[in-house]
Amino acid sequence: MMIDLGSDRLGPSGDLFYAELLQVHEGLSPEDSARLNVRMVLLLANQIGNLDALRAALAKAKERFER
Amino acid sequence: MGRYQYQHFGYVPPPELSGRAAPSRYPVVIVGAGPIGLAMAIDLAVRGIASVVLDDNDVVSVGSRAICWAKRTLEIFDRLGVGERIVAKGVTWKIGRVFHGDREVYDFDLLPEDGHKMPAFVNLQQYYVEQYLVERAREFPDLIDLRFKNKVIGVRHLVDVVTVSVETLDGSYQLTADYLLACDGAKSLVRAELGLEFAGKLFEERFLIADIELKADFPSERRFWFEPTFHAGQSALLHKQPDDIYRIDLQLGWDADPEVERQPENVLPRIERVLGRSDFELDWVSVYTFQCRRLERFVHDRVIFVGDSAHVVSPFGARGGNGGIQDVDNLGWKLAAVLKGHAPEALLSSYDDERIRGADENIANSSRATNFMTPKSAMEKILRDEVLDLAGEMPFARRLVNSGRLSVPCSLAGLPLQTPSADAVLEPGSPCKDAPLRKDGEDVWLLNQLGDGFALLSFGSRPRIEVTDIAYIHVARPEEGDLQDVTGHAFERYGDGMTYLIRPDQHVAAAFRIPDAAAICAARDRALARP
Ligand SMILES: Cc1cc2nc3c(=O)[nH]c(=O)nc-3n(C[C@H](O)[C@H](O)[C@H](O)COP(=O)(O)OP(=O)(O)OC[C@H]3O[C@@H](n4cnc5c(N)ncnc54)[C@H](O)[C@@H]3O)c2cc1C
Numbered sequence: 001m002m003i004d005l006g007s008d009r010l011g012p013s014g015d016l017f018y019a020e021l022l023q024v025h026e027g028l029s030p031e032d033s034a035r036l037n038v039r040m041v042l043l044l045a046n047q048i049g050n051l052d053a054l055r056a057a058l059a060k061a062k063e064r065f066e067r
Numbered sequence: 068m069g070r071y072q073y074q075h076f077g078y079v080p081p082p083e084l085s086g087r088a089a090p091s092r093y094p095v096v097i098v099g100a101g102p103i104g105l106a107m108a109i110d111l112a113v114r115g116i117a118s119v120v121l122d123d124n125d126v127v128s129v130g131s132r133a134i135c136w137a138k139r140t141l142e143i144f145d146r147l148g149v150g151e152r153i154v155a156k157g158v159t160w161k162i163g164r165v166f167h168g169d170r171e172v173y174d175f176d177l178l179p180e181d182g183h184k185m186p187a188f189v190n191l192q193q194y195y196v197e198q199y200l201v202e203r204a205r206e207f208p209d210l211i212d213l214r215f216k217n218k219v220i221g222v223r224h225l226v227d228v229v230t231v232s233v234e235t236l237d238g239s240y241q242l243t244a245d246y247l248l249a250c251d252g253a254k255s256l257v258r259a260e261l262g263l264e265f266a267g268k269l270f271e272e273r274f275l276i277a278d279i280e281l282k283a284d285f286p287s288e289r290r291f292w293f294e295p296t297f298h299a300g301q302s303a304l305l306h307k308q309p310d311d312i313y314r315i316d317l318q319l320g321w322d323a324d325p326e327v328e329r330q331p332e333n334v335l336p337r338i339e340r341v342l343g344r345s346d347f348e349l350d351w352v353s354v355y356t357f358q359c360r361r362l363e364r365f366v367h368d369r370v371i372f373v374g375d376s377a378h379v380v381s382p383f384g385a386r387g388g389n390g391g392i393q394d395v396d397n398l399g400w401k402l403a404a405v406l407k408g409h410a411p412e413a414l415l416s417s418y419d420d421e422r423i424r425g426a427d428e429n430i431a432n433s434s435r436a437t438n439f440m441t442p443k444s445a446m447e448k449i450l451r452d453e454v455l456d457l458a459g460e461m462p463f464a465r466r467l468v469n470s471g472r473l474s475v476p477c478s479l480a481g482l483p484l485q486t487p488s489a490d491a492v493l494e495p496g497s498p499c500k501d502a503p504l505r506k507d508g509e510d511v512w513l514l515n516q517l518g519d520g521f522a523l524l525s526f527g528s529r530p531r532i533e534v535t536d537i538a539y540i541h542v543a544r545p546e547e548g549d550l551q552d553v554t555g556h557a558f559e560r561y562g563d564g565m566t567y568l569i570r571p572d573q574h575v576a577a578a579f580r581i582p583d584a585a586a587i588c589a590a591r592d593r594a595l596a597r598p
Contacts, residue, residue, distance in 0.1 A: 008463040015435050018454075018467055022438060025446045033446040064456060 003056035070280065070310065070350055071194055076125045076201060078216040081233070083240040093119050094406055096231060096244035098219045098257055100124075102133065102193060103374030103391040104250030105200035109147045110399030112210040113519055114571075116406055119242065120204070121233060125215035127197035130351040131278050133388035134190045134306060134314055135289075138178065139476035139498055140392045141185040142514055142573070148206075149199045150185065157191035158307050163289040165470050169296055172458040173465045177473060182556035183501045184512040188473070190287075190308050192278075193388065222247065222260040222370070229369050246402060247370045253358075255376035261367060267360025267430070270381060272441040273319040274355050275328055278312050279338060281347035285313070291470035293440075293455055297340040302440050304383075304470075305341065312350060315341055316382075318440065325354035357381030357437060359430045365394075366419045373398060378426040380433035383440065383471035390429045393477065394422050400519075400571035404595060414596040417484050425477035432472045439469035479574055486590040491578035492562030499524075499573045502557035504542060506550050513557055516540050516550065517573055521591055525566040525582070526558055532566070534587050570594055 010017055025033050045054055082089035095111060097104045100122035108118045136144070136153065144150035165173040178187035204211045220239070221232035229247040233240055249257035258265060290305040292298070301318040308314055315338060319328055327333060334352050339345045361378035365371060374391030398418050404410035442448035457464035479485060480496030488495055502513040517524070522538040528547070531539065542561075545551050552558050561567065566582040567575050568590050577590035 006461040006463060008466045010463065010466065014463070014466045015432075015469065015472065018450075018469070019435050019438070021450065022447055025444070025450075028446070030445055033444075064453075 003053050005053075005056055005060055070312075071192065073126050073129070073194070074198075076213070076215045078125060078236060079214070080237050081214055081217060081235065081240060083242070084235065084237045092228070092243045092245065093117070094245050095119070095248060095402070096121065096229070096242055096246070097248045097250055098231070099250035099252055099374075099376070100197075100201070100213065100215070101128065101250060101252055101374065102196055102200060102388055103395060104248070105197060105204055106143075106147060106392055106395045107248055107250055107373055107399065108211045108213075109149075109200065109204055109207070110395050111403060112204070112207040113147065114399060114403035115210070116403045117210045117212070118248075119212040119214060119244075121214050121217040121219055121231070121242075123216065123218035127194040127201070128192075129194070130276075130353060131192035131194070131308060131312070131314055133193040133196070133382075133385070134308055135385035135389075135473070136189050136191060136196070137385060137389045137474040137476075138183065138185045138187050140389045140474070141189060142498075142501065143392050143396045145185065145514070146396075146519075146573070147200075147203065149196075149203050152199050153191055153196060154185065154189050156195060156309055157189035158287050158309055159186040159189050160287040160289065160307070161187035162286075163291065163470075163473075165468055166290070166292045166295065167455040167458065167468075168292075168294055170459060172455065173468050182503050182554060184503075184514065185501065188289075188385075190306055190314075192308055192312070195309075196388075219251070219256055222257050224261065224368065224370055227369060245369065245406070248398075248402075249370060249372045249376045250374050251376050253375040253379045255372070257370065258362065258372065258376055261370060263362055263367070265360045265362060267358060267379075268434070269356060269358045270437050270441060271321045271443070272356065272437070273321060273323045273325060273328070274357070275315075275317040275319055275334065275337070275352065276355055277315045277317075277334060277338060277352040278308070278350040279315065279347045280311055280350050281313055281342070281344075282311055283313075283342075283344075293451075293468075293470070295341075297343075298337065302470075303341060313347075317341070319354070323354070328354050359434050359437075361423070361426050361430060364419050365422060366415050371398065371402075371415070371418070377422075378430065380429050381437040382433075383436040384429070384433050384473055385471070386429035386433055386474045389474040390425060393425055394418075396572045397422050397425075404571075410595040410597060417482070417596060420482050421477075421479050421484075424479070424482070428477050429474070436469045436471040484570075484576065484594045484596065486568075486577035486593055488578040490562075490565070490580040491567075491575070492565055493560065493567065493575055493578070495575045495577055497575050499567075499569060499575065500560040502552065502560055503554050504550050504557060505545075505553045511550075513542070514573060517569055520571050521576075521594070522569040523566060523582070523587065524561070524569050526552075526561050527563040527565075529564065529566060529582075532582055532584060532587070534584050534591070537568070537587070537591060568594070 095118040485495035
């Protein structure tokens with residue numbers, strides 16, 4: 001099955017999510033920011049709960065460093 | 068075409084200093100003849116309310132400042148009698164393009180549906196808008212007393228009355244008013260005189276804003292670049308204006324020295340890099356730092372704040388002037404109703420509820436766009452860059468790219484003046500939607516039919532309903548009435564068989580599937596805050 005990573009599912013909440021994401025990082029050291037991001041990834045991975053989707057997302061995320 | 072010729076409106080000694088007859092008390096004094104003060108005076112005059120407008124200067128805005136006028140603002144300008152002139156002179160656009168580096172990542176169409184008199188956006192320099200408003204105001208010589216070079220230097224606010232001290236070339240005088248409308252801009256003296264806090268934030272970023280004259284036929288689009296190759300690491304915005312004038316905004320960074328950056332020898336090469344050519348002339352240049360702030364309340368008994376004196380936003384989204392014109396739209400009919408004794412003074416506090424909602428929306432949107440453009444930490448920068456990188460390919464990331472969410476009207480749904488309705492196709496609190504209609508064989512627009520008071524707007528075959536003091540407007544199918552929906556847009560936007568009570572500011576107050584006079588009167592009384 002094709003995994004659809006691109007379609008927008010946040011709609012108008014996207015701007016709010018972005019603002020809140022900036023907010024949780026505010027005042028953190030770079031290392032703590034990295035930790036926070038990892039915790040987010042773990043929580044979201046569990047939320048998605050689908051290994052195929054996660055693999056597709058990992059591959060897409062990695063593309064950037066393989067160009 | 069040639070550049071704009073600034074004209075001095077001139078100073079006329081006020082009656083208070085020249086021995087002419089002057090009333091001891093004026094119903095309304097407006098401080099500031101910027102776009103907001105002028106529109107305010109016209110809105111009141113259209114409703115038969117007289118005002119005195121005091122301005123410390125006697126020319127229009129120097130430099131283009133507000134250039135993007137949104138559809139709802141144009142509809143309000145049309146109600147005030149300057150809309151068609153603004154559209155005729157301005158550059159109409161609806162497409163925006165966003166680039167990252169040299170790559171286009173995103174484009175948007177701001178008015179995807181047709182059947183509206185006014186376009187999504189018109190670009191017109193603030194000086195033209197102010198000039199047209201001054202000329203329109205002068206068509207009400209009995210109602211609008213425009214006093215240029217009359218500077219307000221003090222405000223005394225007592226119970227139910229306000230006194231202002233005014234300074235002129237001929238000396239000082241005092242004016243007493245029932246209501247003082249502070250339209251004196253972001254640095255409001257009235258606000259300072261009342262000792263009110265203007266809370267919010269300053270963005271630690273500087274922007275170079277320039278108007279250049281250039282003969283070129285760039286398309287009528289908004290173009291925004293993140294990290295363009297011609298302006299490394301920063302952002303840039305290009306807008307077309309009439310008279311071969313283009314507006315360029317360049318992000319400079321917080322460390323930039325505004326005095327140095329303003330110098331032509333520094334500005335010119337930057338702009339040459341944007342345009343890839345040097346056959347242009349500099350018309351106006353300024354370096355800005357942007358803020359988002361607002362007063363906690365806009366209504367302070369008899370002193371009411373309107374426009375930038377009440378709230379300021381960063382310009383990405385064009386929400387400053389547009390937000391202020393919506394303030395005017397909201398306040399004009401309310402103040403007129405109170406002054407004529409048609410509504411209790413409590414109606415004015417709904418201006419606070421309704422326009423603070425609008426201001427907060429504008430501040431939230433402008434802040435988010437400015438934050439996206441000006442990352443404040445390494446983490447914010449990484450987040451922004453990765454969104455931009457993904458945006459080329461991934462639609463969800465494209466939606467996160469934020470170069471300004473452009474001004475849209477604020478919905479007043481759920482606020483106390485509106486009567487909720489489960490049946491409504493257009494929800495109470497929404498601004499009316501325009502639609503093309505036919506009247507006596509001529510093409511007309513729905514919004515132009517609404518008039519200046521409350522109106523009942525009904526669609527399809529319904530028995531006529533009469534309510535005193537409320538205009539009745541019936542939109543029929545083709546061949547079935549005086550005012551016909553020949554394209555089907557009106558029925559689609561409002562619903563066949565629906566009846567709406569429309570406020571004097573063209574917002575839906577109530578909606579009825581089966582209207583009756585008692586329910587309509589109750590909704591009208593509610594919209595006037597009558598007890
Ligand atoms: C670079 C830039 C770009 C912008 N772009 C846009 C845009 O595209 N779209 C948009 O909608 N908005 C835009 N804005 C915002 C817009 O310019 C303002 O929101 C708008 O001018 C506010 O109008 P105003 O009448 O409230 O205040 P002002 O235009 O500031 O007018 C206030 C008036 O009061 C007078 N005054 C002040 N103090 C006194 C006193 N003590 N006595 C007598 N008179 C006094 C002043 O002389 C002035 O005439 C932009 C602003 C900037 C700076």
